[in-house]
Structure formats: structure tokens, C-alpha cells
Amino acid sequence: MTRQLYELCGADKTVRFSPYCWRTRLSLAHKDLPFETVPVLFTEIPDIAGSDSPTVPILFEADMSRSDSWAIATYLDETYADRSSLIGEGAAASLARFVDNYNNTLLVPGVAQLIILDIHDMLDPADQTYFRESREKRFGRSLEDIQAGRDERVTQFRSSLVALRRTLEQQMYISGDDPAYADISVYGTLQWARCCSSFQLLETDDPIALWFDRMTRRYDVQAQTAW
């Protein structure tokens, strides 16, 4: 069976925007594992045969399915242990977990509040109703209200990333001389914004933006995007 990755797509099915799917996409690139990509809408996820995961990414390999980007990376490390590690073991793995949590609890909601209406606007009409209802319930406000004032709020967002910025002033990657899962996790969040929105999250000379460019080249991300 071919290795298949189910990924969220927009109205333009070549646009893969999910931060979590990007984590798995780059995890597979990190392990140098080819895969076939299968675009799905939010509203199509329940219909994916062979998996009961409510979320993507879902990776099919060797007649089994795996979901959750962290769990998939762990699986890839175990299965392809002879290839460059993603999460690794011991203290490195535990500290990567902290970075993943930092990303999930600070960056992901921070970015969401800057581009959430742009995300909505690039979705397939079949997904727009689901997205608006679920996100407006989560935030307690309309998508328009959440995104309002972002030109002023982005300054606070940039300031909130000081720990990440300082680290990337001191070393090439979050994981050191070479990237690993901690980098891939954070990259997915910024790549999500890049795929959904033209809003400028970071100043061009921000050490985080320079690291993002290094990651884009390192994993040849441009070649993976059809748009």
C-alpha cells in the first residue's frame, strides 16, 4: 500500500494550509519518505475510510492509520530509527514536548486571532459554515470581530515571541545546528499563516523570519506547494 497523507485543503485543493498537517508533511520530508497526498475538507474527515480520527493529519502506511502529528512523529522515529531523528529520546524528547506545548498554546491561538477571517475566506464553501460556527463558539465572537484591529495587535503578538526570537539569535535552529521536530512544529504554525493569508506576521529582519526562510530552503517547501 502506498504511503498516504490526508491533509486539509482549501477551496483550491492544491492549497494545504493546516498547521498540524504541515508538521507531518515536514516530518516525512525530514525522514526522506515519499508519500501521496490526499486533500480533504473539514467536513469530509468523518468519511475517511480506515480511520476514526476526528482530525487530520492521518497517515496511512503498512495497512495501518495513525493520527495526531506528535504521535505520527513518534511512530516515524520508531519505524525509521536509522534515519535522522525527529523527537528523539530522553531529555531531548521531553524538551521538544515543551516547545510543542509552547507552540500549541501561544503561537497557534496568537496566529489564529490575526488571520481567522482570512482562513474562512479561502475555505471551500462546504467548510465555511462549519468553520464559522465552531470558531465563533470557541472564541465567543464573530470571525470579523476576532480579526479586527490586527494591524495594532500584531505588535503585541511579535513581542510575545521573545523567547523564540532570543533562541534563534543564539543558534541556527530551535533544536540546535540542525532542525528537528521542535522546529517543524513551530514552522507549521507560521506556514499556516503564509498559506491562508497575505497578512505580514513578522518583520522581514526578525530572527524568526530568517529561521523560517532557512527551514523553507532546508525542506524545499516551495517545491511541495503547487501555488
Add this chain to the structure above:
Amino acid sequence: MTRQLYELCGADKTVRFSPYCWRTRLSLAHKDLPFETVPVLFTEIPDIAGSDSPTVPILFEADMSRSDSWAIATYLDETYADRSSLIGEGAAASLARFVDNYNNTLLVPGVAQLIILDIHDMLDPADQTYFRESREKRFGRSLEDIQAGRDERVTQFRSSLVALRRTLEQQMYISGDDPAYADISVYGTLQWARCCSSFQLLETDDPIALWFDRMTRRYDVQAQTAW
């Protein structure tokens, strides 16, 4: 020459409160290295013979002095490589750097704004003028104004620690099954508050508070404090 650690003290010279000195104190405990402690005031640091460091901790060992808690931990790892590692190497070291930056840029200023007047009040009168002038200049407000409203603001502080909390719900220590420098760094910040103030930073059932208690027992911190 005896191993000596120069540490900030309060008006009560047995109270060692500096978050950075606690990092070195626990780094030495982690390596199981005995040391003689030398209390100093802020205003006495320039007079320490054999070092031109403007800050403590300063560690004297083998006729050399080292300052900066991260640099001291690196030195201890190199010199006592056969003992349990603090920062380690490779990805683990680079990710520990991120946690250290997170601590320095989020926790340290967050805690400072909740207890800064309490810190002032426990200092030796010789240090109080220096402390007030330098901190009021840094924050652009009086110590009283900085600390005002902390009963309300502490909720926001606790919320800001969500990445740390989630990590400690998933694993025993920030560094995994056993503590290492990332834990020690963060511990120093909370121990600083504990030494200077009776203000309750965390709810007692917060996973961060439970981890703090584990660390206190692991390094037998009570036995190191005379108060």
C-alpha cells in the same frame, strides 16, 4: 582552594534569594559537589576579589572564577562529565536553551511585577537605594505602582504559564523522567518568589506547584535554607 559560591543575600544574610544564584546552587547539588557559600549584597559585588563580573552567581573553583548561571552549568558539565548532566549536548542542550529563554523573558519579569516591593523590603538597607533606583528606571514606575493590583493580575500570570503547566501534566519534569538544567532554571524563579515574599504565585493544586514540591524534595532544598 575550597569551592566557593558568591550569592546575593538579604538583610538577613542567611536568606539567599536570587533566581540566578539558585540556578547555580541547584546545579552544584545536581552534580553532588559541596561548596562554601559566601553571602554578598548587590552593592558589594564590585568588590569581590578575583572576578570582574557585575553580577552573581560567581563560582570560584580551582583558582578560577566563573559567572553567569548558564555558563557555570556548561563548565560543570565539561569538568564533571562523569556525573549526571545538566545541560547535556546536541538537541537536548539547544532545547534547554529555549526553556532558559522562556524563563528569562516570561517568568522572571512576570514574577518581578508581582513581588518587586517585597524584594525591596527584605533587602539590606545598603541595597535598597540601588534596587529602587535601578528597578524604577527599568520599569518606568515606582516599586509600589509595579506591585499594585497583584491580586487581580496574578490570574493573568498563572494563565501565561499554560505551556509549562501542560508539559508538567504530561511528564514528571520539564526534562523528562529526571530533572536537569531546564528544571533548575525555572525552579530558581519560583524559589526567588518563595524566599522574598509570602504572596501566593500558584494555586496549590497547580501541576507547576506540584512539580515545584518534587524539585524541592529532589534537591533537598529545605535543608539548604536556614530560615
